[in-house]
Amino acid sequence: MGENKELLTTNRKALTINLDGSRYGTIAEIGAGQEVSRIFFQVGGASGSIAKTMSAYDMTFSDAIYGKAPRYVSRERLQTMLDHEFKLLKERLSEKRGERTRFFVFADTVVAKSFKGPNEGHGWLGVRFQHEPLAEPSEIIIHVRMWDKENVLQQQALGIVGVNLIYGAFNYSNSPQELVTSLVDNIGIDRIEVDMLRVSGPAFGHIDNRLISLRLVQHGLTNAVMFAPNGEVLQPSEVLHHKAVLVERGSFRPVTHVNVDMLNCATAQFMQEPIVKGKEMIVLMEITMNNLLASGDLDADDFLARVDMLGHIGFTTLISNYSEFYRLVSYFRRYTKEMIGVAMGINNLLEIFNEKYYESLEGGILESMGRMFRNAVKLYAYPMRQDAFDRYLANGQTPTSPVTAFPTHAFASSVMITARNLQVSYHLRNLYAHLLENGNIDCIVGSNPDYLNIFSRDVLQKIKTGDASWEKLVPAKVAEFIKERRLLGYGSKSVVPEVPAANAV
Numbered sequence: 001m002g003e004n005k006e007l008l009t010t011n012r013k014a015l016t017i018n019l020d021g022s023r024y025g026t027i028a029e030i031g032a033g034q035e036v037s038r039i040f041f042q043v044g045g046a047s048g049s050i051a052k053t054m055s056a057y058d059m060t061f062s063d064a065i066y067g068k069a070p071r072y073v074s075r076e077r078l079q080t081m082l083d084h085e086f087k088l089l090k091e092r093l094s095e096k097r098g099e100r101t102r103f104f105v106f107a108d109t110v111v112a113k114s115f116k117g118p119n120e121g122h123g124w125l126g127v128r129f130q131h132e133p134l135a136e137p138s139e140i141i142i143h144v145r146m147w148d149k150e151n152v153l154q155q156q157a158l159g160i161v162g163v164n165l166i167y168g169a170f171n172y173s174n175s176p177q178e179l180v181t182s183l184v185d186n187i188g189i190d191r192i193e194v195d196m197l198r199v200s201g202p203a204f205g206h207i208d209n210r211l212i213s214l215r216l217v218q219h220g221l222t223n224a225v226m227f228a229p230n231g232e233v234l235q236p237s238e239v240l241h242h243k244a245v246l247v248e249r250g251s252f253r254p255v256t257h258v259n260v261d262m263l264n265c266a267t268a269q270f271m272q273e274p275i276v277k278g279k280e281m282i283v284l285m286e287i288t289m290n291n292l293l294a295s296g297d298l299d300a301d302d303f304l305a306r307v308d309m310l311g312h313i314g315f316t317t318l319i320s321n322y323s324e325f326y327r328l329v330s331y332f333r334r335y336t337k338e339m340i341g342v343a344m345g346i347n348n349l350l351e352i353f354n355e356k357y358y359e360s361l362e363g364g365i366l367e368s369m370g371r372m373f374r375n376a377v378k379l380y381a382y383p384m385r386q387d388a389f390d391r392y393l394a395n396g397q398t399p400t401s402p403v404t405a406f407p408t409h410a411f412a413s414s415v416m417i418t419a420r421n422l423q424v425s426y427h428l429r430n431l432y433a434h435l436l437e438n439g440n441i442d443c444i445v446g447s448n449p450d451y452l453n454i455f456s457r458d459v460l461q462k463i464k465t466g467d468a469s470w471e472k473l474v475p476a477k478v479a480e481f482i483k484e485r486r487l488l489g490y491g492s493k494s495v496v497p498e499v500p501a502a503n504a505v
Contacts, residue, residue, distance in 0.1 A: 010186050011043045015134050023170065024101045025051045026085045027435050030062060031123060035159030051089065066486050073111045076234065077142065078124040079109035084136060086128050089488065101460065102128035102198035106166050112146065112154040121146035121154045125162060127169045131203035138201025140169050143235050145193040160187045161489055173203040180215040181250040184252035195222040197233040209233045209499045211300055217289055217321050218298060224320035224331060229311040239466035240335035244281040248343040252306045254488055255313065256459055257451040265444045266343035275376060276339050285310050286318040305487040312481045324357050325370035339376040346384040346417050353424045353432065373440045382444045388453045392433040419443045464489035
């Protein structure tokens with residue numbers, strides 16, 4: 001988005017559409033009032049763009065128009081609204097003005113804060129539109145959360161976002177970044193969260209939904225987005241609702257045997273937890289924005305390569321801007337009261353006890369631990385060999401929290417560091433022991449000893465330098481995928497013949 005782009009007021013956006021002359025359509029709203037249509041009418045000239053507005057608050061009326069729905073504030077209900085209204089628009093007006101008009105339908109189904117209780121305001125908004133007369137329609141669907149405490153302010157916010165969405169669809173279909181950032185024009189991210197966005201149709205043929213969703217996190221419109229193994233953009237509240245959650249954080253550059261083994265072992269243990277047995281659960285691989293921005297700028301190809309690799313072997317991926325684990329756990333708690341498990345390596349476990357991350361909290365590390373472990377949360381720690389840990393430190397990956405050195409002797413390769421013998425800073429040992437003995441931290445068991453010396457950075461280096469031994473360090477499907485798609489620098493160097501096992505040092 002250009003730095004000098006004029007920020008149009010909400011009224012100016014609505015008036016521009018009204019005076020365009022080539023856009024004509026329907027606005028249908030359920031739940032928070034006719035806030036979007038009101039703005040178009042109050043600025044004047046609405047007869048130039050609005051064919052019909054409607055709102056069906058009563059469920060019987062709504063069902064009679066759009067058919068029955070299990071949930072009225074849902075993507076399914078929004079989709080039926082868009083389908084129904086766009087079909088009517090074309091049936092009634094195509095013959096009369098179809099050759100010179102770009103038809104559109106805006107719809108929303110929303111629950112705003114009510115007088116009856118502390119319900120959370122949220123809703124689904126969508127616009128279906130023709131980018132050219134007679135063209136097949138394109139579509140944008142978003143899910144929003146409204147953070148204002150008063151009903152009237154939530155309604156106001158909804159009206160602004162609706163106008164932004166319609167204007168963005170008509171003007172920014174070729175600029176995903178402008179489309180994303182414009183959604184909160186004249187309102188800001190403190191009042192509205194956009195936690196899901198999906199585009200489709202000929203106007204967006206060049207846009208990858210995963211990239212446009214990533215921009216939501218990058219620009220602060222939401223803290224996390226989620227993708228199914230097939231790349232579909234998911235709505236987190238639908239996926240996480242009332243489910244037990246197990247998550248593993250990593251760089252996944254590339255996905256290695258360690259990543260998969262860690263999650264498989266943790267999953268087996270998680271499923272045996274008494275409060276998880278028989279419950280629905282979701283397993284996630286998570287990448288933080290800090291990880292994606294490690295080199296400074298966001299590398300879109302690198303991001304897609306990681307998500308594609310995880311999806312190719314069947315994992316659902318979460319992208320978040322939660323550097324601290326306690327914030328990630330709090331995010332899951334928005335959607336579920338069931339148990340939360342976090343699988344991690346010894347190095348990540350040490351970082352959790354790094355006090356620098358909690359300097360902004362009044363209660364410091366104690367407050368962070370209280371937030372993280374207050375409701376059925378367990379960390380599952382994957383073991384590490386002493387020699388691998390030493391190599392980890394030697395490569396400049398020193399944990400910034402001081403740790404007592406592990407004993408060194410000639411058989412360091414056989415010494416295993418686990419959650420049970422890990423030593424954190426002296427003044428935090430009682431806190432660590434408390435969490436360990438109360439079952440908040442547990443050792444991952446059953447890990448494959450052949451995988452314990454694998455580090456993603458080493459594998460990546462082998463890929464880039466053409467050392468074919470990397471293929472044995474990742475799942476076979478991942479190796480095939482990297483070679484087929486020529487990801488992560490594969491093929492940039494000539495392949496070095498692998499040293500026969502008998503002669504290997």
